[in-house]
Amino acid sequence: MSSLAESAWPVLADWRLLAAIVATAVAGVMRGYSGFGTAVILAPVYSLLWGPRAGVPVMLLMELVVSVQLLPSAMKEADRRVVLPLGGAAALGTPLGAWFLFTVDGEVLRRFIGGFVLVFGLLLMSGWRYHGTRPLSLNIAIGAVAGLLKGSTGMSGPPVILYLLAGLEEAKRHRANLIMFFASIAIVSVIVPLLGGLVGVTTLLRLAVLLPVMALTVPVGTRLFHVVPVRLYRPFAMGVLLAAGGLALFG
Template sequence: MRGYSGFGTAVILAPVYSLLWEPRAGVPVMLLMELLVSLQLLPGAIKDADRRVVLPLGGAAAVATPLGAWILLTADGEALRRFIGGFVLAFGVLLMSGWRYHGSRPLSLNLAVGTAAGLLKGSTGMSGPPVILYLLAGLEEAKRHRANLILFFASIAVISVVPPFLGGLIDAAVWLRLAVLLPVMAISVPIGVRLFRVIPDRLYRPFAMGVLLVAGGLALFG
């Protein structure tokens, strides 16, 4: 999903990993994977992105991410896991409904959406939902949409791993899980990139939305 559409790492992995290991153990694994896959995708996307829109989004998100991380460090793990699951379910339903934001993109709104995304990034590992609904509203071609999302996620990937590291959440178990899982993602991302070039969006969307609904349901009801 990430290689194909430019998003999908966090909204699938955050609920699943939170169910497997609880949020304070699962979210740091996902954040490190997000950082590395962003570095993998960024060189091929940066030239196609609309930096006038994306950089204010990313800057506001980077500032708000540490505050969101405070929620991750202090909130009840079970309540946070169920919030993650419910949020992903709601996001999947919104995407399936076809709803998008269709207004203008002034700087003030870019900063507000970026702030909301940063709070979500720090607390749940997921910055994508508000940004995806916001950016996919435009009339740009799929290539521009995908590049915008890749640049946004890359712009906050580094700052997002700092609070868990300082808070002691990135321990030996996290590094071990990352070592096992990262090769799978390293292989899968280029496959997704190739699929983006040959498979129409109309065939991919039902599968992608189905995966979101299953992942959210597992975290909410598991």
């Protein structure tokens, strides 16, 4: 017991864990409000704090729990015709993407994650969206790209978010589609890090601290969705994305 406490203390007393708690609380509110935000905030922040191979598995495990938490209510609103092909292709692409997580230099991967989030945030701010149709072939292609990104960086969201938010559906449908998509690949995304030995005692200790933070803040964001107009929430969300991406890229 004492040896466990001795090994846990350096992890729990690390200042970086406090920074991760703050980032996790912000990401939880964003995820509850918009249906996304967990990975695009936490992947760059956790990678900056602990490195991609240590930070991404924590985020993936948290994403799995959050997806299970939000999925039941979203299933009634989601467009399965679009989301299921996206999720299926992403699930197949995720293990291939994980190969990059194991082989690419951690510093290079961290900066790629930061740059990718920064570009994604700028695209959202510009108002650009995909405005074409959604044939099955394109659904599968977008899903495959998202899966590759999920396995390598922990982030499947950016291409799917830009793709799905292009539609004319109301915000409730957009949110449900995103929640269902993320849930569809959450289980697959944690298998490779588990089998590859990236999930150890340190990962589980960090998860034990951060998961309750996420669990408490997601419902807060869900409640805010019903009372805070998007026009007020959007500038805050975009600012958080740009800050997270910039820190990981230039930090």
